[in-house]
Amino acid sequence: MTDDTPTTPETTGDDAAVARVLAREGTRSAGYTIFGASGAGRADALQNDSHYDDFRDGDQFDREDRAALRRVQGLSTELEDVTEVEYRQLRLENVVLIGTYPSGTLTDADNSLRELASLAETAGARVLDGLLQQRPHPDPSTYLGRGKAEELRGIVASLGADTVIADTELAPSQRRALEDVVKVKVIDRTAVILDIFSQHAKSREGKAQVELAQLEYLLPRLRGWGESMSRQAGGQVGGAGAGMGSRGPGETKIELDRRRIHTRMAKLRKQIKGFLPAREAKRANRTRFSVPSVAIAGYTNAGKSSLLNRVTKAGVLVENALFATLDATTRKYETPDGRAYTFTDTVGFVRNLPHQLVEAFRSTLEEVGDADVIVHVVDGSHPDPASQLATVRDVIGEIDARSIPEIVVFNKSDLVDDDQRLVLRGLEPTAVFASARTGEGIDELLARIAELIPAPEVEMTLLVPYHRGEIISRLHVGGRVLATEYVEEGTRVTALVHPHSVESMREFEVVTAR
CATH class of the missing domain: 3.40.50.11060 (GTPase HflX, N-terminal domain)
Structure with a gap:
């Protein structure tokens, strides 16, 4: 019996065998x-994506590719x-x-x-x-x-x-x-x-995370079909006349598949771990420049990507389907007073989310755990929004992020009548009613974010040598420059900086005589 499972140029040996399993x-x-x-x-409700357009959502380059499949x-x-x-x-x-x-x-x-x-x-x-x-x-x-x-x-x-x-x-x-x-x-x-x-996985890390979760789920569920999983061979995998080394129980086909899967899982874990330094470097860069981060979390198909697109024109793929987004997307935005922060769109949650996926996507969920503010998006038109709230908060608790300030947003408010709004207000009295489609509540949401993200509040006067221009850049990106003066020794700056950046600026501080 031949095997028609295709392999890519990168899948050979045990990897191809795992693909066949x-x-x-x-x-x-x-x-x-x-x-x-x-x-x-799909049902008609899931096919109706005509209201997604370039005006709100940016260039939807991935939509044509996905629709072609x-x-x-x-x-x-x-x-x-x-x-x-x-x-x-x-x-x-x-x-x-x-x-x-x-x-x-x-x-x-x-x-x-x-x-x-x-x-x-x-x-x-x-x-x-x-x-x-x-x-x-x-x-x-x-x-x-x-x-x-x-x-x-x-x-x-x-x-x-x-x-x-x-x-x-x-x-x-x-x-x-x-x-x-x-x-x-x-x-x-x-x-x-x-x-x-x-x-839906598109990035190398997303594909590796999904495959790892699949293999963890599949391993205890391997089963045989007829005799195809019970064939045994000796050490040389030879026939009856192959001599010494060909006799004995050997491995059954199902045991061989299990071993190959264990080998592939170890390779995937190592590969996912290899993505960590790059992700930590990006996060460390944001921390070094004191750039606050806002993570958009919520139930699947609640409108998280649409909300990000409405605010930043990010061009993230939006589709009326569950789990349209798997890979985290980060975009920069600014408060009205000029403070920069990042918006990160994350993978959606669902009730009874498989623990394999929570573990495999823990690296992606770190974006939520390391955020300064969580924007918790709930589908206001859903028949059971309370269960969506509870499900997402359970997952947030699993990644130890309950202490992070949270803004609950009831999205799709254009589909919610007055009676439903009263019920939703009872669930979350301080929630923001918003619509990524009409723009309702977006300004209120941005104002709430501006209130909650850490603000530069420590005033310092610094004398920065001209060859240390990166310090001036950090002050402009992560702080608030109040006054600038160019003197012979360097740039004299009076600025508001974040409390956690004070120590790194001490060497340039100008001590004024009292």
């Missing part, structure tokens, strides 16, 4: 796109034929969603299932139906009860679905047992989120 398990690596990826099966129908993913799974490629899948909920939580379960539908459509699937079962705890064997699983099998067969998605993270045994009943591929919420991340 990802393809066989129905998981796409961020580095290996086979067919295309943008989701022709489409999925195709056909090529069923049913598990009856091993070769079909071995050669599974990216395609438009027809899916049925399932979930369970304890008594009294139907509304939350319904909202969660609707969000799962949006995730599936963003990943490029067509959602055919959804099934919720009330039970205190999921069945430890098949997630749904045995009777409900049989009912699900009939629904899948009647609708012609080829994938079932569970609104939770399934144990490997639950996934296998449910597949045995319904006879089609079964995946969980985590797999869908990882799939979306693999499609």
Whole structure:
């Protein structure tokens, strides 16, 4: 049997083998796109991106590239034929969603299932139906009860679905047992989120982070197809007549895949760690020049990138889809009195965010943890904004950033009526109502940021030699110059500086006689 999984010039040896395992398990690596990826099966609500334009959002160079990648129908993913799974490629899948909920939580379960539908459509699937079962705890064997699983099998067969998605993270045994009943591929919420991340990652660091998260998720879920995972060979991997070294148990195919995955994960961790010095250098440069930083955090599809574009014309890709942004983008801005600070757009959060992604994207989330102010963007038009607030604050707590000043922004206020505004005001009395589309609340938000970012407040008189011009530059960028005089010894400057910059300026301070 030949293997049609393509490899890039950079993927050889064990890396290519890992790519084949990802393809066989129905998981796409961020580095290996086979067919295309943008989701022709999205709902109309996710396709309506006509209100994004150059006036507010800058040049949207990435939109055409992403829109050019489409999925195709056909090529069923049913598990009856091993070769079909071995050669599974990216395609438009027809899916049925399932979930369970304890008594009294139907509304939350319904909202969660609707969000799962949006995730599936963003990943490029067509959602055919959804099934919720009330039970205190999921069945430890098949997630749904045995009777409900049989009912699900009939629904899948009647609708012609080829994938079932569970609104939770399934144990490997639950996934296998449910597949045995319904006879089609079964995946969980985590797999869908990882799939979306693999499609949207663009930078080298983003791709490495996504692939690492995928492999951590995949490792305990490796499984064999027929005898393809149980073949064994001795030390020389030879036939029966290869002589000494060819006999003995050797490694099974699944053990070989596990070893290759461990090797690839170690390589990815080293690669991600290698990106750290460059990121720390940029952050140290901002600190050295006393440039405050503002991080935009929030739920996925809350409008974070649109808000950044509205303020700075950054040109960051905006799309009415979940997890359109994965790579952090930083832009410079100034307060009305001329103080410079940075705006950073970060990856969105979602309820039940896979812990693999929190760990893999910890380096990106550091931008939130190191910020001076967090702009917490909430979709004001969402049916359950309270859960969005709670979810994002939980993740902020995980990265030890609760002590950072926070500005809550209810975005998309043009879609919110007066009654909804009263409810939202009850959730957060000090929140800003804003709209990246109409511009409402943007000036109020910028004024609030100007109040919260650290201000230069220590007045110093410095005598800076002419050959130390970088000190003058630092004062102009990170401080506030009040007076300048050029004398024989150098430049005499009176300026307001940040408290944490005082010590670095001491050697140039002019001590006035009293």
